Each structure stands twice: as C-alpha cells, then as structure tokens.
Amino acid sequence: MTLRSTLTAAAAATALALLPNAAQASVRYPDPRPVTGQQIIHDPSVIKLKSGQYVAYSTGGIIGARLSKDGKQWDDAGNAFAEPPSWWYEYNDTGDPWAPDISYRAGTYWLYYAVSSWGTNHSAIGVATSDSGLPGTWKDHGKVFSSETTDSWNAIDPGVIKADGKLWMAFGSYWTGIRMVRLDPATGKALPGATVGQLATRPDLPYAVEGPYIVKHGRHYYLFASYDACCAGVNSTYKIRVGRATDVTGPYVDSTGKPMLEGGGDLLLEGHGRYLGTGGQSVFQDQGQDWLAYHYYDAEDNGTPKLGLNRLGWVNDWPVVK
Incomplete structure (x- = not known):
C-alpha cells in the first residue's frame, strides 16, 4: 500500500x-435485494418448490402466502389454510398463527407454525404436510409440542433441521431463550419424554432472543436468532445474531468464543437507513446459493413490515450478508 x-x-x-x-x-x-409486488410480510419462511416457484409463508392471515416465479416479483397467494384448525382457539381467540417454518423431507413438504397470545407462554407449535407446498393444499396434524405458564420456555418460533439421521426442532422466545427438542421423523412431532435442551439466552430479563433457525455449512451448525424487540414499526430494535457449533445440540459460540448461552452471538444484520428492525429470519437455498430471508420495517413507509432478501456468503466459515 x-x-x-x-x-x-x-x-x-x-x-x-x-x-x-x-x-x-x-x-x-448491504440493502436487501429489490423486490416488487406484494412486499408486506412478517417472519418469512421461503423455499423453492419442485415446480420451480418460490413460496414465502408468514405471520398474518391464516399463515399468509406469497408466490414468485423469479424471487423478485412476489404475488399474494392467499393463505396456507382456508380456515383455522379448531385447536388453535385454545391458544388465542382469533385462531391467529405465527412464525411458520417450511421444509422438504422424504418427498413431503412440512409446515411448522406457532399459536399463542402476546405476552404469555401458554403456546403450542403445530405441523401440516403437503405434496406440493402450495397454499390451500396443507393437511394439519395438530400439536407438535406445547408450553404452559408453569414452564420456563415458550413454544413458538419453530425451526426444524435434520442432523445425523435425527430430526430436531429449535424454538423459543423470551422466557429462557432458545430451546431444542427432538422430533419423530415419521410424525414430525416431539418424541414422548424428549429432553428440552437450551441453546441460547441473554444474561438479563426479559431474555430478548427468539426466532431460531439452524443451518449446516461445512462441519459446523449455525444458529441464527433475532435479538431485542420486534413489532414496533420504526421503533423496532430487532437484529440478527449468529453462533456456531460442531454438534446440532450445541454449545453454540460466536467468533470470539463467547457462548450463546451467555449472551454471545456475532451481529449479522441490524437496522440501517430505511431498513429498520431486521429479523424474523430464515435461510433457503437456490441453485447452491444461500439466501437470508427476513422482515424489516420501512422507515420511508410508516414502518410497514416488508420482505428482505440478501445473498448469504461465507468468509472463514462465518456467514456474511451480501
């Protein structure tokens, strides 16, 4: 130089x-990829279907759906379900589902989601299956796992991953943070008596970490989570942090070696410019490229939640938003 x-x-x-x-x-x-069409979304989970279409499911409606042919133009595609399954009303008066997670396994699409009410851990995670993954084709199979006010965790925000021949679900919001439970691959539901492990938390109340999503890259598993406060428009302080582990059950640490169980986690993406409160994330693959999907609150549109998409690169075995 x-x-x-x-x-x-x-x-x-x-x-x-x-x-x-x-x-x-x-x-x-970097700013998110420019998208057109129906941009309004919250807690997006995106996948490229066998048909070649992209689908994004989200909080809002009866699990709101968006479809795209190219990942840029997104169109409103209604809802995953025509009517809320009756058991949802046990957890809120409106049958309102949150934070879906779509995946493909054993020739079937699996859609996990949560039902709860704001500020309580009387919550449950459910599952549905579909041959095509398209809205309107889902068959609900009821509860996967639940929590009560006597529990120290909150059964919302599911994120499912298959690792070493076993099926796992990370979940959690506030309370004691991010948890994990093993699932039965045949039913997609929690194994009877399965141990509830802990993956990440904060050292101080209210333990503001939620929305876990785990992916494998190379020899490591990476836990992405949303920290701080969502759902407050331009006042949202959501940000995405990440840690990694050599075992899917942890322990997860950041690049300094600080455990996520002690509040660690590298900052991957936070609000910048008009794109505030970035979080509610998931990761999907398209032609070998990893993509980060999330919502942000648009400071130039009265804090409306919108779809954020960025390529996800890897530098020295750590994810980098591009």
Missing part, C-alpha cells in the same frame, strides 16, 4: 467515524 493510499484510507476511516449511526450502518450492511 502506498503512502497516499494509506492516508486516503485513514481519511475515509475518520470520515466514517464521524457519520451518524444510521449512515455508518448503511456503509456496513
């Missing part, structure tokens, strides 16, 4: 340090 380039770099660094936080964040984080 020449003296001139050294001075230029130093000047740029000084200028960056003087920028407002939002401007610094804009330099640090």
Whole structure:
C-alpha cells in the first residue's frame, strides 16, 4: 500500500467515524435485494418448490402466502389454510398463527407454525404436510409440542433441521431463550419424554432472543436468532445474531468464543437507513446459493413490515450478508 493510499484510507476511516449511526450502518450492511409486488410480510419462511416457484409463508392471515416465479416479483397467494384448525382457539381467540417454518423431507413438504397470545407462554407449535407446498393444499396434524405458564420456555418460533439421521426442532422466545427438542421423523412431532435442551439466552430479563433457525455449512451448525424487540414499526430494535457449533445440540459460540448461552452471538444484520428492525429470519437455498430471508420495517413507509432478501456468503466459515 502506498503512502497516499494509506492516508486516503485513514481519511475515509475518520470520515466514517464521524457519520451518524444510521449512515455508518448503511456503509456496513448491504440493502436487501429489490423486490416488487406484494412486499408486506412478517417472519418469512421461503423455499423453492419442485415446480420451480418460490413460496414465502408468514405471520398474518391464516399463515399468509406469497408466490414468485423469479424471487423478485412476489404475488399474494392467499393463505396456507382456508380456515383455522379448531385447536388453535385454545391458544388465542382469533385462531391467529405465527412464525411458520417450511421444509422438504422424504418427498413431503412440512409446515411448522406457532399459536399463542402476546405476552404469555401458554403456546403450542403445530405441523401440516403437503405434496406440493402450495397454499390451500396443507393437511394439519395438530400439536407438535406445547408450553404452559408453569414452564420456563415458550413454544413458538419453530425451526426444524435434520442432523445425523435425527430430526430436531429449535424454538423459543423470551422466557429462557432458545430451546431444542427432538422430533419423530415419521410424525414430525416431539418424541414422548424428549429432553428440552437450551441453546441460547441473554444474561438479563426479559431474555430478548427468539426466532431460531439452524443451518449446516461445512462441519459446523449455525444458529441464527433475532435479538431485542420486534413489532414496533420504526421503533423496532430487532437484529440478527449468529453462533456456531460442531454438534446440532450445541454449545453454540460466536467468533470470539463467547457462548450463546451467555449472551454471545456475532451481529449479522441490524437496522440501517430505511431498513429498520431486521429479523424474523430464515435461510433457503437456490441453485447452491444461500439466501437470508427476513422482515424489516420501512422507515420511508410508516414502518410497514416488508420482505428482505440478501445473498448469504461465507468468509472463514462465518456467514456474511451480501
């Protein structure tokens, strides 16, 4: 590096340090991929179907659905279900489902979701199956796992992964953070008497971590989670953090070695510019490329929650948003 380039770099660094936080964040984080059509979404779970279409399921409606032919233009496709299954009303008066997770296994699409009410851990996770993965084709199979007010965890925000021939579900929101339970591959439901492990938490109340999603890359498993507060429009402080482990059940640590059970987790993506409160994330693959799907609150549209999509790269075996 020449003296001139050294001075230029130093000047740029000084200028960056003087920028407002939002401007610094804009330099640090790339904007989401431009999308058109029905952009409004919350807690998106995206997959590319065998048909070649993309589908995104989300919180809102009876598990709201969006369809796309190219991953850029998204169209409203109604809901996963025509009517809420009757058992949902045990957990809220409106039969309102949250935070779906779609996956494909053994020739079948599996859709996990949560039903609960704001501020309580009287909650349950359910599952449905479909041959095509399209809205309107799902058959519900009832409860997978539940929690009561006497439990120290909250059974919402499911994220399912198959690892070493076993099926696992990460879940959790606030209370004592992120938990994990083993599932029966045949039914997709929690094994009777299965131990509930713990993957991540915060050192202080209210343990604001939720929305787990686990992927495998190379020899590691990576736990993505949303930290801090969602659902407050432009006042949302949601951000995505990540840790990794050599075993799907943990322990997960960040790049400094700090355990996620002690509040660790590398900051992957946070609000910047107009894109505030980034979280509710999931990861999907398209032609060998990993993509991060999430929602953000649009500061230039009254804090409306919208779909964020970014390529996910890997540098020194850690994920990087592109």
